[in-house]
Amino acid sequence: MAAVVARDLCRTFTTRQGALRRTAKTVEAVKGVSFEIAPGELFGLLGPNGAGKTTTIKMLITLLIPTSGTASVLGRDVVEDVREVRRRIGYVFGGDRGLYERLSGLDNLRYFSELYGVSPREQKARVGELLELVGLTGREGEKVEGYSRGMRQRLHIARGLLHDPDVIFLDEPSIGIDPVGARELRATVAGLRERGKTVLLTTHYMFEADELCDRIAVIRSGEIVAEGTPGALKGLVSAGRVMEVETYGVVQDEVADVREVSGVRAAVVEERGPVQVLVVSVEPGAEVTQQVLKCLDGTRVGRVSHREPTLEDAYVELVTGAHA
Numbered sequence: 001m002a003a004v005v006a007r008d009l010c011r012t013f014t015t016r017q018g019a020l021r022r023t024a025k026t027v028e029a030v031k032g033v034s035f036e037i038a039p040g041e042l043f044g045l046l047g048p049n050g051a052g053k054t055t056t057i058k059m060l061i062t063l064l065i066p067t068s069g070t071a072s073v074l075g076r077d078v079v080e081d082v083r084e085v086r087r088r089i090g091y092v093f094g095g096d097r098g099l100y101e102r103l104s105g106l107d108n109l110r111y112f113s114e115l116y117g118v119s120p121r122e123q124k125a126r127v128g129e130l131l132e133l134v135g136l137t138g139r140e141g142e143k144v145e146g147y148s149r150g151m152r153q154r155l156h157i158a159r160g161l162l163h164d165p166d167v168i169f170l171d172e173p174s175i176g177i178d179p180v181g182a183r184e185l186r187a188t189v190a191g192l193r194e195r196g197k198t199v200l201l202t203t204h205y206m207f208e209a210d211e212l213c214d215r216i217a218v219i220r221s222g223e224i225v226a227e228g229t230p231g232a233l234k235g236l237v238s239a240g241r242v243m244e245v246e247t248y249g250v251v252q253d254e255v256a257d258v259r260e261v262s263g264v265r266a267a268v269v270e271e272r273g274p275v276q277v278l279v280v281s282v283e284p285g286a287e288v289t290q291q292v293l294k295c296l297d298g299t300r301v302g303r304v305s306h307r308e309p310t311l312e313d314a315y316v317e318l319v320t321g322a323h324a
């Protein structure tokens with residue numbers, strides 16, 4: 001039996017706009033999302049801002065009722081069997097709110113253990129084990145106000161695991177965390193899988209998904225546009241090449257022109273320190289260098305290079321529509 005099943009999940013929000021003449025606006029946040037996660041699998045939901053990742057997770061953890069479609073966790077329906085689903089899942093949202101700043105990490109975990117009904121007999125061992133898992137052993141006596149963002153986030157993960165859930169939902173856990181903190185966090189997430197937990201992770205960061213996930217679904221505008229192992233997703237673009245052009249002050253019109261060049265599958269601008277790098281995905285065998293540079297006629301251009309595609313390139317192509 002799959003640990004998590006989503007079938008044609010849809011969720012629509014209606015909001016009111018305008019101060020005087022209030023008009024209703026409907027947003028289709030999730031439009032028919034389906035996937036299955038096997039027990040013990042680490043599944044990534046990858047997508048840009050506003051793609052519908054959080055809305056999907058909220059339906060799976062019983063915080064939002066789907067407009068249509070069904071979902072189950074460990075065989076329990078998320079609408080019919082709310083109590084049972086909640087008992088068996090843990091979830092952690094990105095950001096560092098929700099902890100008691102004036103208390104130590106240890107006291108936070110003790111407090112939440114009481115709240116979650118962890119029996120006093122089990123509490124000590126469980127808390128100790130979780131501190132170990134999230135790499136906070138030795139720091140547990142310090143007040144949370146002195147913790148870095150990464151440490152807070154790891155403490156959040158420990159909090160989400162206090163009741164020993166089988167399935168864990170992590171919504172952008174590494175948001176706002178520096179690279180060192182993010183690496184420690186990834187080690188913690190990898191540790192969850194080693195313990196046999198089923199994990200659904202959402203992230204914007206491709207390398208994070210690449211490193212951690214067994215399978216990834218890429219979500220765009222409320223729909224899944226691709227699903228597979230990181231390797232398979234890379235395979236979608238691996239037949240092509242990637243051209244990178246350093247530019248200084250490239251404008252959106254020029255990028256739009258580049259996208260129109262025959263043989264170009266996608267083009268995006270990445271800020272890398274003082275330079276902007278125009279990253280162009282090119283179809284196999286296409287020769288586009290001259291044409292692309294022609295589009296950048298009015299812009300100062302630096303080094304031009306070519307490289308193999310990465311998962312990030314696959315992702316950019318998927319979310320900008322080249323494979324839609």
Ligand SMILES: Nc1ncnc2c1ncn2[C@@H]1O[C@H](COP(=O)(O)OP(=O)(O)OP(=O)(O)O)[C@@H](O)[C@H]1O
Nearest residue numbers: 013015027029047048049050051052053054055056
């Ligand atoms: N309560 C709400 N009321 C109205 N619109 C909403 C609500 N929650 C989400 N939305 C809209 O639904 C869409 C999907 O949002 P969601 O938060 O699920 O995306 P996301 O992929 O998690 O994005 P992010 O990476 O920014 O967290 C967005 O357009 C968002 O504005």
